[in-house]
Amino acid sequence: MAAHVxxxxxxxxxxxxxxGLLFVLSTASYLVDYFxxxxxxRWFLIIAFMLLKAGLIVAVFMxxxxxxxxxxxxxxxxxxxxxVLLGIGALEADYTFFTRGVFFLRGLL
Amino acid sequence: xxxxxxxxxxxxxxDQRAFKNVPWGKAMMWIFLLSDTFIFSCFLISYMTVRMSTxxxxxxxxxxxxxxxxxxxxxxxxxxxMTFILISSSxxxxxAVNFGYRKDRVKTFFLLLITAALGATFVGxxxxxxxxxxxxxxxxxxxxxxxxxxxxxAFFMITGFHGTHVSIGVIFLIIVAIKVIRxxxxxxxxxxxxxxxxxxxxxxxxxxYWHFVDLVWVFIFAVFYLW
Numbered sequence: 434m435a436a437h438v439x440x441x442x443x444x445x446x447x448x449x450x451x452x453g454l455l456f457v458l459s460t461a462s463y464l465v466d467y468f469x470x471x472x473x474x475r476w477f478l479i480i481a482f483m484l485l486k487a488g489l490i491v492a493v494f495m496x497x498x499x500x501x502x503x504x505x506x507x508x509x510x511x512x513x514x515x516x517v518l519l520g521i522g523a524l525e526a527d528y529t530f531f532t533r534g535v536f537f538l539r540g541l542l
Numbered sequence: 543x544x545x546x547x548x549x550x551x552x553x554x555x556x557d558q559r560a561f562k563n564v565p566w567g568k569a570m571m572w573i574f575l576l577s578d579t580f581i582f583s584c585f586l587i588s589y590m591t592v593r594m595s596t597x598x599x600x601x602x603x604x605x606x607x608x609x610x611x612x613x614x615x616x617x618x619x620x621x622x623x624m625t626f627i628l629i630s631s632s633x634x635x636x637x638a639v640n641f642g643y644r645k646d647r648v649k650t651f652f653l654l655l656i657t658a659a660l661g662a663t664f665v666g667x668x669x670x671x672x673x674x675x676x677x678x679x680x681x682x683x684x685x686x687x688x689x690x691x692x693x694x695x696a697f698f699m700i701t702g703f704h705g706t707h708v709s710i711g712v713i714f715l716i717i718v719a720i721k722v723i724r725x726x727x728x729x730x731x732x733x734x735x736x737x738x739x740x741x742x743x744x745x746x747x748x749x750x751y752w753h754f755v756d757l758v759w760v761f762i763f764a765v766f767y768l769w
Binding site for chain 2 (some may be wrong): 441442443445448449451452455456459462463465466467475479480482483486487490491493494495496500501502503504506507508511512515518519522523525526527529530533534537
């Protein structure tokens with residue numbers, strides 16, 4: 434393995450640019466709250482800024498962009514499983530909310 | 543080495559190591575971070591589930607975490623400042639890794655120290671936030687005067703776990719900084735509790751952990767504070 438360079442070496446400028454971009458994105462997500470945006474627009478913006486920031490940190494700061502595919506897939510694909518847990522959680526929460534609604538309504542009648 | 547899908551097959555079916563070009567310690571840190579991702583996701587998804595299923599109104603984070611500065615009430619400002627501090631520490635960490643590989647001992651040392659200082663500031667602000675919520679607002683893990691009882695449990699569990707990660711990170715940043723300035727990595731001296739030679743890749747491995755802490759905060763900021 435001596436022929437391969439281990440460790441990541443990139444120009445310092447790319448970190449400064451990403452750093453600046455993260456500042457801009459954080460400010461933007463703060464402004465979403467500051468200007469009291471509501472509804473689907475709020476959700477879309479919050480999730481979009483969140484995923485952009487997460488992507489930049491993982492890709493550049495954590496150097497995932499320059500790793501081999503075997504590494505990328507081993508780390509990033511398992512996290513997709515969490516979508517299943519998210520779906521189950523949302524279904525269960527809706528059902529619980531519904532039964533609680535029925536229960537409390539009965540108490541009122 | 544082959545690239546693309548062929549590269550994946552070749553790497554995984556090869557002798558000795560699946561992760562080419564990646565030092566052993568770095569691959570292990572990535573796998574640890576993957577498991578930590580699952581832990582934090584369990585917290586955040588459970589939080590989503592209790593928040594969606596409660597029939598009581600959820601306390602408005604925008605107001606709970608507001609601060610009065612210069613006689614004006616600014617929503618969520620404390621959390622915004624904490625976010626900028628953590629992002630800045632990620633920036634200085636990335637530069638520390640870079641100067642580490644250039645074997646620039648002094649710059650790496652100071653950048654690591656700045657990162658640790660920013661991390662400690664973050665934890666300090668979190669302590670301030672917790673004190674404000676517990677003492678002034680009467681928020682407890684089992685209930686609070688503002689609305690849904692689950693608010694306190696979710697808040698203390700999620701931010702507490704994240705704060706613990708930051709605190710551990712600060713301690714390890716200081717340890718790595720001392721190793722760097724002493725020249726342990728230049729002279730390949732073995733570390734504490736290990737016979738492996740010291741190398742500058744430990745700065746990058748430390749960096750992975752630190753960026754992960756920042757990454758988790760991105761998700762907490764979005765789903766806990768901005769929802």
